[in-house]
Amino acid sequence: MRKLKSVLITKAVREMCITAAHKLPCDMLCAVKKAAAKESGVSARILKLCLENAAIAEKEMIPLCQDTGVAVVFAEIGHDLFIEGDIAAAIEEGVRRGYQDGYLRKSIVSDPLFERKNTKDNTPPVIHYSFAKGDKLKLTVMLKGGGSENNSKINMFAPSATIEEIEDFALKTVAAAGSKSCPPLIVGIGVGGNFEGCALLAKKALGREIGSVNKDKRYAALEKRLLQKVNALKIGPQGLGGKTTALAVFIEFAPCHMASLPVAVNLGCHSNRHIGRIL
Amino acid sequence: MLKLKMPLTLKDLRPLKHGAEVLLSGTIYAMRDAAHKRMLAEKKLPLDLRGQIIYYMGPTPARPGKVSGSCGPTTSARMDKYTPQIIEKTGIISIIGKGARGAEVKAAMKGKVVYFIAYSGLGALIAKCIRKSEMVCYPYLGAEAVYKLEVENLPLIVAQGLDGKGEIK
Incomplete structure (x- = not known):
């Protein structure tokens, strides 16, 4: 041992x-850079400021x-x-x-x-x-951070709920958060488990690398579709409009009780800070 | 971009309309949840904030040799419960924060207070605009104490002008 x-x-x-x-994780930096290239006007300028903020933070050791x-x-x-x-x-x-x-x-x-x-x-x-x-x-x-955490939500759906109803819950959560959660966001969704389990799944989802694809094709397709729908909300960087409301939607799932369909939506801000190490 | 320098009067702020971008210089006061609650509980205000600007912000501690730590805006909606009374009690003329406000606050600000938003989540960038930072009230609250800040060209966007007009998401 x-x-x-x-x-x-x-x-x-x-x-x-x-x-x-x-230090903003590399996947976040790349995603913001890519998003800035797709935007124009004020939203493009704000995303460039996000990159400038990351550069100042790292160079001058200001969080x-x-x-x-x-x-x-x-x-x-x-x-x-x-x-x-x-x-x-x-x-x-x-x-x-x-x-x-x-x-x-x-x-x-x-x-x-x-x-x-x-x-x-x-x-x-x-x-x-x-x-x-x-x-x-x-x-x-x-x-x-508190800003993104405060706008996160859990709902205990009945198993009769449709995928559209679950999508709608995620979209309403993002819309209600607006600029309060500091978009562009990472949207972490936990499906299944139980009341506390789905929240933990959603939290874990926020740690996934941007660009990673869900192992389950059905969930991968749902992540992709939800990202498009979230961005169609046009909240945009700082809530001032634009194509980029979220940089990624990640879903983690687990078995659950036959009577339940727990869903948690945990929001991550544009400084979605996570770091891993193996000892 | 329009440059504004404190001290300012309501007359100076009257032309500002929703969406206008400005660069603010001069003195502002940073305070958030806990300081709002305490200030409303005071018989006599510990600070004269008449004609002043408050900024919803709680900084990280400054490193030795630096003027300020990271200092971006926090969510304004959390202050909604206190804002109408704070406006009445202090006589502030402007608020800087992040995100949408409730209907009651929007009505309370009309004609009295301009609501600006600062770039959220860009605390390192905003720290570069801080020339001086001093804890002036409720030091035991730590990051939630009241700070007097001297800022130079702090970038802001008008969310609601004195005309009461302006919606943000």
């Missing part, structure tokens, strides 16, 4: 938080966005890996150091309903554990 010291997890998470806040989010960490643990120490504490410490050392905004408040007091180090993060074959630890860190 391979051993991994928990301090290495802290070090990796710290670096990933800082990098994600300052891409002031909302450096809640840190969402996916930890996929290999069956043949033994972690020496407390993985949860190691991840949390990595987030704490990343947000402090990286001059990232501390946006987490302690109690949601009553005192809402800032925890001052952006902890706790949201951590999702899963297990896989092998002896590695696969970490994915997403910095999820």
Whole structure:
């Protein structure tokens, strides 16, 4: 069994938080560049400003966005890996150091309903554990901003719902978000599972690489069709119109109860920050 | 592009119509949710905001040697619940934010406040327009404290003019 010291997890998470806040992933950069070439007028100009923003962020180490989010960490643990120490504490410490050392905004408040007091180090993060074959630890860190998260939605459809009704739900979610979620968006959709499961699927969908095609042809076709329909809403960059309301629509799916058809739509902004690393 | 410099009066703002792009210079005050809530609970305002502009924004901490951290606008709609009272209580003449406002706020702004939108999600780019940043109120709120900012050529778009006209998505 391979051993991994928990301090290495802290070090990796710290670096990933800082990098994600300052460096727009390559797939996002390419997608914005391609979209800018298709647009004209104000929308083209805004997309070029997105690229300029990314260049300034990386060069001058000023975060891409002031909302450096809640840190969402996916930890996929290999069956043949033994972690020496407390993985949860190691991840949390990595987030704490990343947000402090990286001059990232501390946006987490302690109690949601009553005192809402800032925890001052952006902890706790949201951590999702899963297990896989092998002896590695696969970490994915997403910095999820409030603007796009707040406009995300879940609906528990009846199994009699048509695909058109589900498409309509996704489109209405994007339309209601308008410019509040900072388009051009990444639209992550989770279908199936259960109430909390579909939300997690939608979150995972936001981590997919732009240009990647769904393994299931039917879902791949649905992603393509939905992207066209989302862009036909003409919300455009900054909500000022244009052809580019979303850069991608990704759908993740899972088996569900025979009585249910849960659907979650999680929106990602034009700084959809995610980063992966294998330890 | 039209250049505006603070201090400004309602008379200066009257010609601004929906969709106009401007570059703003001078003093503005950044405040968001928690500062709005506290300000409305105060008997006496801790700051004189008459004739001022407020910017819905909570920055990242500035790195040593830098004037400001990342500082783009946050969602205005979250402030909708407070805005009509804030307008009355403070006497502000303009708001800078992101996204659409509710009908009640749109009506409350008509004739009193120009609503601008700043480029959302472009916090690094906007940081280049900040010449000075100072925490002036509610320091214990951290990123939600009130900041006095000196800006130079901050790019803005008029979402709603004093005439009350202008819809954004």
